[in-house]
Amino acid sequence: MKEEILHIPTPFGEPLILYKNRWGPENGDTLSIVSGLQGDRLNGLMVASRLSRFLNDVESGKEAGYQIRGTIQIFPVVNYKAWETGNPIWNFDSQDVDLTFPGMEVGELTETICNTVIRHTAESDYGIILQTGEKHYEDAPHVKLIDPSRKRRNLVRSLGLHIGREVAESPSLVLNLAKQWDLMGLDPFILSAGKPQTYHPRYCDLLLDGIVNFMRAEGLLHHNREKASQREMAFFDAHNECPVLTQKAGLFYPEPVIGTAVEKGSKIGEVRDLYEGVVLEEVQAPEDGTVVTLRDYPMVHEKELVAVLLREKNQRWFWPFG
DSSP: OEEEEEEEOOTTSSOEEEEEEEESOSSSOEEEEEOOSSTTOHHHHHHHHHHHHHHHHHHHTOSTTEEEOSEEEEEOOSSHHHHHHTSSSOTTTOOOGGGSTTOOSSSSHHHHHHHHHHHHHTTOSEEEEEEOOOTTEEEEEEEEESSOOHHHHHHGGGGTOSEEEEOOOOTTGGGSHHHHHHHHTOEEEEEEEEOTTOOOHHHHHHHHHHHHHHHHHTTSEEESSOOOOOOOEEEEOGGGEEEEEOSSOEEEEEOSOTTOEEOTTOEEEEEEOTTTOOEEEEEEOSSSEEEEEEEOSOEEOTTOEEEEEEEGGGOEEEOOOO
C-alpha cells in the first residue's frame, strides 16, 4: 500500500523520503494521481489523503459494493521540503518542481525527486495532477488539457466538472509534468480549484467525487450497483481566454462570484485608493464569458491581471449520452 520510492540522506540527519500509495492488480489500466508539487496547495493534499483512505477502505472491504480492478497510485506530497515550510518552492534551491521535469536520476535534490516521479508513472495510462490557482488568484473548479483531442475531451466528462480549458503552448511547458506525461503517451489531466494556502471543503468534495466517478468510468474501480455518470462540459480553447487588466493602481475589490458567467460591460470589481478609499476605476468585463480565475490579493498595480474570462461565444459543448 504505502511504498517508499526515494530515500536520500540529508546533512541534518533526517533523510528525505518520498512515498506513493498503490492499490490494485498489475495487469489492468493504471492511473497516477500527483499532488503537492508546490508546498502551499492544500486542496490537492486533502483530496489525495481522503482518496487514499477511501481506497484503503475499498481494499479492506469496508466500502460495500466496490472493487479495485485497475492499478491506482497516489503521490500525496512530491515537494516535501516546500511542504515543511508552507511555501510554493523549497527556498534552498528555489526551483519550481513543476518546471523541473523530467529531472535527472543523479542531480540536484529537486531534479532527483522529479525524475523519481517520472520513472514511477511512466507505465501509466492516465495521469491526474491536483492544483489550485496561482499565488494571489483563485480558480473555479475546472480541468486543464494538453493537446485536447476528442478522446481526451470525452474522457474528462466523467470528472464531473463543467469547465474544460486548453493549456496554452509555451517554451517552458515541456518542463511541466503534464506535458512530460503527454510526450510519454499518457492522457494527462490537471484539476485546478481554489487558491494557495486555503482549504476549500466544497471544492475538495467535488474533486474527490469526480475522480472516483472517473475511475468507475474507466474500469479502474467497479461498483456492483452504481454506474459512472457523465456530465455536460463547456470546453474552451487557449486562444479563447480573455484577460481582464486594471488601468489604475490601488486596492482591488472583486465583484462576481468565481465560476459564474458575466456579460460584456458588467462589473468585475473596483480599484480604490489605498489611502482614502475613493473609487479610482470600475473594472468591467471586456466580453461575455465565464470567470475562471479571479484575483484574491487586493493590492494591484497598473495593467495587472485581476481576472480571466473564458469566452462563451467560442465554447464547445460536450453532452453526456450515458
